[in-house]
Amino acid sequence: GESVGLHLPTLSVQEGDNSIINCAYSNSASDYFIWYKQESGKGPQFIIDIRSNMDKRQGQRVTVLLNKTVKHLSLQIAATQPGDSAVYFCAEVGTSYGKLTFGQGTILTVHP
Amino acid sequence: GAVVSQHPSWVICKSGTSVKIECRSLDFQATTMFWYRQFPKQSLMLMATSNEGSKATYEQGVEKDKFLINHASLTLSTLTVTSAHPEDSSFYICSADPDFGEAFFGQGTRLTVV
Numbered sequence: 001g002e003s004v005g006l007h008l009p010t011l012s013v014q015e016g017d018n019s020i021i022n023c024a025y026s027n028s029a030s031d032y033f034i035w036y037k038q039e040s041g042k043g044p045q046f047i048i049d050i051r052s053n054m055d056k057r058q059g060q061r062v063t064v065l066l067n068k069t070v071k072h073l074s075l076q077i078a079a080t081q082p083g084d085s086a087v088y089f090c091a092e093v094g095t096s097y098g099k100l101t102f103g104q105g106t107i108l109t110v111h112p
Numbered sequence: 113g114a115v116v117s118q119h120p121s122w123v124i125c126k127s128g129t130s131v132k133i134e135c136r137s138l139d140f141q142a143t144t145m146f147w148y149r150q151f152p153k154q155s156l157m158l159m160a161t162s163n164e165g166s167k168a169t170y171e172q173g174v175e176k177d178k179f180l181i182n183h184a185s186l187t188l189s190t191l192t193v194t195s196a197h198p199e200d201s202s203f204y205i206c207s208a209d210p211d212f213g214e215a216f217f218g219q220g221t222r223l224t225v226v
Contacts, residue, residue, distance in 0.1 A: 042220060043220045097214055103155065
C-alpha cells in the first residue's frame with residue numbers, strides 16, 4: 001500500500017479542543033469508507049462510516065467529511081478528551097466489509 | 113456487536129521456529145476472515161483473505177509458504193508463521209465480517225522473534 005514504510009504523523013491537542021484528522025485515499029472507485037481508532041496494543045475499533053453518496057456524516061462528537069473530488073476524508077472530533085488519544089486510520093472498504101485498505105494513520109495525543 | 117478473539121495476545125519465539133496464531137469468531141460464523149500485519153508506528157497491511165474450506169488468497173508480496181493460513185471451520189482461522197525470523201516480528205490482526213455491514217477485529221497478536 002501507499003503507506004508502507006512511512007511513519008505516522010502526529011497531532012497534539014489540548015483537552016476540550018476540536019481535532020481534525022485528515023486522510024487521503026487512493027481508489028476513486030471506492031464507495032464506502034470507515035474511520036477506526038486503535039489504542040496501543042489493540043485491534044482497530046469502528047468509529048464512523050460514510051458512503052460515497054454522502055459528503056458528511058455525524059455521530060456522537062465525531063463528524064466525517066468526504067471530498068470525492070480530491071479523494072480526501074477528514075474526521076472531526078469535538079471537545080477532544082484524553083481518552084481519545086490513540087491512532088486513527090481511515091479505511092476503504094473493498095469487496096467485503098472485512099477487506100480493508102488502510103490509510104496512513106495519525107497519532108492523536110490529547111493533553112489534559 | 114460481534115466478537116472476534118485472537119490467541120495468543122503475545123508470543124516470543126526463537127528464530128527458525130514456527131508460531132500459530134488463532135482467530136475465532138465467538139458469536140457468529142465467518143466464511144471469510146482477513147489477516148493483517150502492522151509494524152510499529154505504521155498502518156495495517158492486508159496479508160491474506162482466509163476462505164473457509166478453500167485456499168487462502170494472498171496479497172501481492174506475501175509469501176504463502178511463509179504464512180500458512182488454514183480456515184477449517186466457520187469460526188476459526190489460523191495463521192502459522194513458519195521458520196520465523198526477527199523481521200517477522202510484528203503485530204498480527206485478524207478481522208471477520210458477520211455479514212451485517214461491519215468488520216470486527218481481534219485484539220491482535222504481538223509476535224517477537226529473537
